[in-house]
Amino acid sequence: MEFFDSLEITNWKNLAEEEQQALVESIIMYYVSPLAKVEHLRRKNFHMCGMKGDSYEFTIDGEAFVFVPGKKEAILGWDFGVQGLKAQDLLGNRDVINSQEDQQTTYKTNLTKEELDNLHEHHGSSKNLFSFHTLEDIGEYINCYTTPLRKADIPPMIVAKRALPVGVKHQGTYDCVTGECQGNHEFLSLYREEIRQELSPNLSLEESLYWTYPKKVWQSGKFYLEQHPDNSDIYDIYQDLTLTHSELVKKIGQLNYSLLSEDAFEYVIGGGTRRLFRWGNEITVDPRYPKHSIFYQAHRPNMFGLYVNSDRDTFELTDDPEVVKLGIVHEDEKNIIQQVLPLSSYYQSWFKPKSHLPLNPSVYTYRKAIIIEPVQN
Structure with a gap:
């Protein structure tokens, strides 16, 4: 079977596990930039709405990716x-x-x-x-x-x-429990106090009864903050690049x-x-x-x-x-x-x-x- 035919979902499902992994490793070798770091390749089973399938997920420069087979018509x-x-x-x-x-x-x-x-x-x-x-x-x-x-x-x-949010570069994290920033010290030193004021403001007793943590904070040309999807106590800190x-x-x-x-x-x-x-x-x-x-x-x-x-x-x-x-x-x-x-x-x-x-x-x-x-x- 030709290489690209093997990557069509009907043919992919009929391949042995060893054949699937060899194909994914070849894809990574020839299609992922040699400047990127690929790690944590592992086989996964996914299912929803009665549709099941095995594929492979891995990280590229720390970001999670998955291989999705193609489909004709x-x-x-x-x-x-x-x-x-x-x-x-x-x-x-x-x-x-x-x-x-x-x-x-x-x-x-x-x-x-x-x-x-x-x-x-x-x-x-x-x-x-x-x-x-x-x-x-x-x-x-x-x-x-x-x-x-x-x-x-x-x-x-x-x-x-x-x-991902568009036009930003990840620079660190903010912990709402400890009030500490971690990450790129040079960038964080510019905006640490502004970030703390956004996420840990000084509030009166009455104000504190109604205040809730924002999901997102955007300071155009400065920074963008977003609650981490898996931990609401953590905010990802991004530099705003305006693209x-x-x-x-x-x-x-x-x-x-x-x-x-x-x-x-x-x-x-x-x-x-x-x-x-x-x-x-x-x-x-x-x-x-x-x-x-x-x-x-x-x-x-x-x-x-x-x-x-x-x-x-x-x-x-x-x-x-x-x-x-x-x-x-x-x-x-x-x-x-x-x-x-x-x-x-x-x-x-x-x-x-x-x-x-x-x-x-x-x-x-x-x-x-x-x-x-x-x-x-």
């Missing part, structure tokens, strides 16, 4: 309306975001005024078009805000397990990385399954069954071991500067399908960033990928 997009969804979930007008923490992470944003006006104008028009009072109307909304049904050939890829889309592509391209296409994003996030969401078609939010909640499901790694932001407060970039995935939920959007549809693998917000402007790291993220294709002579 993957079916992507959605035009099935409410098919597979429960009517009792869709026709309720429940506001599923009711905790103070969720309100903070969902409704607070650092979009520029121009971008906010663009987003609000768009959402305002969508509200006028759809009543959400009938299943037919909700189905039309779903079809409008998901990409068209189509087939696409997806190449094999090495994909980052998590998306445009083209500057980001050029920067990561120096180490042979690229951004995912829209087709590739939908495949690696949803696996090409005929489900609206990567975990299925369930949109349960009943607090009596937390492990069946969409928010529990959305935080889990998917069928390829990838994590996707489920807070609905960021966009993820693609290789097209005018196409972003995921979406930001606006505070006026109270219907459940408006609130959860941005979690769909096929969601399209119709929002277009200003590609010539520096990208805001608290709003835009990117996922590194290495596309495994024949080298063009």
